[in-house]
Amino acid sequence: MKALFNDGHVGEVPENEELHVIRHSAAHIMAQAIKRLYPEADFAFGPATDNGFYYDIDLPEGTKISDDDLPAIEAEMRKITKENLRFETYELPREDAIRHMEERGEKYKVEHIGDLPDDARITFYRQGEYVDMCVGPHLTYTKALKAFKLTGVSGAYWRGDSANKMLTRVNGVAFRSREELLEHERLLAEAEKRDHRKIGKEMGLFMMSEAGPGFPFWLPNGMRVRNALMDYWQEMQDRFGYEQVQTPIILSRTLWETSGHWDHYKDNMYTTQIDDEDFAIKPMNCPGACLVYKSKPRSYRDLPLKLAEAGLDHRHELKGALHGLFRVREFTQDDAHLFIRPDQITEQVTDTAHLITTYYAQFGFPYHVELSTRPEDSMGSDEDWERAEQGLRDALDSMGVDYIVNEGDGAFYGPKIDFHLQDCLGRTWQCGTIQLDFQLPHNFQLEYTAPDGSKQQPIMIHRAGFGSFERFIGMLIEQYEGKFPTWLSPCQVKVLPVSEKTRDYALEVARTLRAAGVRVKVDVRDEKIGYKIREARSADRVPYMLILGEKEAEANNISVRDRSNETHQATLEDFVTEITAEIRDRRG
Numbered sequence: 001m002k003a004l005f006n007d008g009h010v011g012e013v014p015e016n017e018e019l020h021v022i023r024h025s026a027a028h029i030m031a032q033a034i035k036r037l038y039p040e041a042d043f044a045f046g047p048a049t050d051n052g053f054y055y056d057i058d059l060p061e062g063t064k065i066s067d068d069d070l071p072a073i074e075a076e077m078r079k080i081t082k083e084n085l086r087f088e089t090y091e092l093p094r095e096d097a098i099r100h101m102e103e104r105g106e107k108y109k110v111e112h113i114g115d116l117p118d119d120a121r122i123t124f125y126r127q128g129e130y131v132d133m134c135v136g137p138h139l140t141y142t143k144a145l146k147a148f149k150l151t152g153v154s155g156a157y158w159r160g161d162s163a164n165k166m167l168t169r170v171n172g173v174a175f176r177s178r179e180e181l182l183e184h185e186r187l188l189a190e191a192e193k194r195d196h197r198k199i200g201k202e203m204g205l206f207m208m209s210e211a212g213p214g215f216p217f218w219l220p221n222g223m224r225v226r227n228a229l230m231d232y233w234q235e236m237q238d239r240f241g242y243e244q245v246q247t248p249i250i251l252s253r254t255l256w257e258t259s260g261h262w263d264h265y266k267d268n269m270y271t272t273q274i275d276d277e278d279f280a281i282k283p284m285n286c287p288g289a290c291l292v293y294k295s296k297p298r299s300y301r302d303l304p305l306k307l308a309e310a311g312l313d314h315r316h317e318l319k320g321a322l323h324g325l326f327r328v329r330e331f332t333q334d335d336a337h338l339f340i341r342p343d344q345i346t347e348q349v350t351d352t353a354h355l356i357t358t359y360y361a362q363f364g365f366p367y368h369v370e371l372s373t374r375p376e377d378s379m380g381s382d383e384d385w386e387r388a389e390q391g392l393r394d395a396l397d398s399m400g401v402d403y404i405v406n407e408g409d410g411a412f413y414g415p416k417i418d419f420h421l422q423d424c425l426g427r428t429w430q431c432g433t434i435q436l437d438f439q440l441p442h443n444f445q446l447e448y449t450a451p452d453g454s455k456q457q458p459i460m461i462h463r464a465g466f467g468s469f470e471r472f473i474g475m476l477i478e479q480y481e482g483k484f485p486t487w488l489s490p491c492q493v494k495v496l497p498v499s500e501k502t503r504d505y506a507l508e509v510a511r512t513l514r515a516a517g518v519r520v521k522v523d524v525r526d527e528k529i530g531y532k533i534r535e536a537r538s539a540d541r542v543p544y545m546l547i548l549g550e551k552e553a554e555a556n557n558i559s560v561r562d563r564s565n566e567t568h569q570a571t572l573e574d575f576v577t578e579i580t581a582e583i584r585d586r587r588g
Contacts, residue, residue: 029145041059044057070153230469300341314330317329336464342384357419365421365423372415418433494520
């Protein structure tokens, strides 16, 4: 794809930058359309984003743009694309640029110029009568914008500061082709169908309340899913040799000063006072793990010490950023901290990576891996960093894992490996991480006795697999569309008596299943069997229904219907054997 750059030349744009150019150009075309329809509109920022584009607009008092106005703006944008206006670029000195924007009534652009460095190039792009200050690049002609759609109107403060004026933000999406736009719309419809907030309400999994914004309430069905996942987590900790700990939710200010969080993270922490001293609700579990390590003398023989914690954490998120289970203020972190010797880096990173990839294989999530190396503002010796980075590389290479290297994107305290999961809608989530940390062991003066009797500082590995249980469960709800595999399902079997005559038999069947450890419900309502079946399938999303009529009661067997709607006859004994094996082996 060819684009116009801010030095006036037309050149090829790399494929991975095409969408950015298309979307940035779409923002300019949208602004031109809005200016034609609302001549007094004043424009602030209008960038391309990962998913589309937007423009923030200051409208005269009494003038509003709502979702109802978007079709008219879209129609004007299509007129502009048909006019096939050429994008033209030019550069002005600072004073001329300011005067140019003042003459056009663009006060936000004038303010923005004042923030630019003295040596900044100030370039403009013109298409037809519309001019915008921009660094580009852009499409060469407006006709090259083939597929776009405006998606909504919202509010946004100028510069994101609530002390400034609230502007109108018009959002849109743009793609290379009509086919890509249609695929995007299909994914949006699929996302709406799978929305974990909607399914969570329908299935009675969790709820939110204004009494605690961002603090999930787990309902009975949700607790069954959560407990099943927690049981799996605990078994995996045992299998990989972790000891489980639980550290306090509230700890003193001095601890957070030692860890560095009080200075660097205080705005995201909830604080309180106890006995006239400052305390904080923990936003993370690592300082507590350091205290556990330091609770008694350690020898090189004690290492690695692998401490796992399902830690309840709290972080202050902006109210506008909260989103179901994906962005909350209270969450349980799938956390672990390993204290190791330098010679154990490769071995323990490999073992930890095996644990994390075993998690993802269980749920069928594809993922990619990124290795982030030493940043400029790092701490520690060159030797430590070289050994740590090589240890991470050796671990990944030994596993045959393909990975991307993010040069200079590690934490200041050490390099890291991040695991990015792809969900059913193609979105990626950074869930798993393995981070090497030299800083906290130093801050907390952690040590172990080496073979020669000297005191040495351990290296700390921070590890997460699921990330938070809340977000991971939200992902699972959408991944399975609420149709969890049997071992995770809140209700694994729903027993449906056809009539009152078979209720007693239905209750007897349910007692047998419960005794075998199966989660079961009996629908004894005086409703038609077709209604019961539809509700069990659509609302409860159960893996199995047992439909019990007089024939089944007389023969002392059951009629089993699964999610494929296939029905077969079986003995209760055989069904118990099959479903308990399915649950035990965590199939699906």
